[in-house]
Amino acid sequence: MKIINPFNGERLDRSGDYLVDSLDNSYPIVRGVPRLVGGDNYAENFGLQWNKFAKTQLDRDRLDISKQRFFAETHWDRECLNDKHILEVGSGAGRFSKVVLEHTQGILWSVDYSDAVTANYTNNRAIAADRFHLFQASIYELPFEDNSFDKTFCFGVLQHTPDFEASVKTLIAKTKPGGEIIVDFYPIKGWWTKIHAKYILRPIIKRLTHTRLMALIEANIDWLIKVHLGLHRIGLGLLTRFLPIVDIKGTIPKSLSSAELREWAVLDTFDMFSPEYDNPQRIAAVILMFERHGAQVTFAGFESFDGASAAVVRGVKRR
Ligand SMILES: C[S@@+](CC[C@H](N)C(=O)[O-])C[C@H]1O[C@@H](n2cnc3c(N)ncnc32)[C@H](O)[C@@H]1O
Known part of the structure; x- marks a missing residue:
């Protein structure tokens, strides 16, 4: 996978504790994670929450809610993920990074805009260091070229970004033609959704x-x-x-x-x-976003797990 400087498209290579490009732009690697952005942004609340509650939602012993939710929403066959490049955007403390690393042999490329990456790195680096690549970066400035990933998922994130549709567009752009994109999000169920x-x-x-x-x-x-x-x-x-x-x-x-x-x-x-942005969407609107940006929707609706449910849209990028 080629890592690029999202701000100018130049290749980034590791040099000591930095990622550097040929124009001498450099980004520090702090507590194990390359930081393409600083922590002082609209997602600072998530950095606070995921470092304070770094392990709360991680699967362990009798608790396997993240695994249940991940496979209920993706329907992915573990064997088919062997050596596949998987993009995760908005990983928080890494509850789903952990599922991918522990239950598949996929190669995970994960980003979060906040310092939550510190918690994710601490939680998951030991599981499979050679298959786990983590960056602090925004969905709008990802350090990857377009058409790079076999599978892309983004759970619990899109409603917290300033432009939901631009975020969907990026996820599709980074996925290979024929690759799959899966998102979940807060749904607008009716006029009563915001009476809360x-x-x-x-x-x-x-x-x-x-x-x-x-x-x-x-x-x-x-x-x-x-x-x-x-x-x-x-x-x-x-x-x-x-x-x-x-x-x-x-x-x-x-x-x-x-x-x-x-x-x-x-x-x-x-x-x-605490989030700066909270933009729930109608499922029908998200279907249209997928279609507008080059993905054919294969599922749109609710997926259930452990008595809960989530609004999910799955699609395949058109060739
Ligand atoms: C509610 S948390 C969900 C975290 C994780 N997916 C989970 O379900 O536990 C939303 C995450 O999205 C991240 N986020 C918000 N805006 C982002 C952006 N522009 N680019 C990347 N990540 C973003 C936040 O930092 C936060 O960690």
């Missing part, structure tokens, strides 16, 4: 610093969990959308201990309120 504590409180919460928001969530999470579960118990689950807490019933695995559930709830509530 997340969107109602957004203007107020945007004024808080991320550290203050995290502290507020940690101070209030216990009663919020109790009220959330209580409303479900008495058949008033519909009202939980007005509580400023993540949808525990719909998104958090059933097999967690109460301490683990608390940790997931803090993480996912912060994840719900």
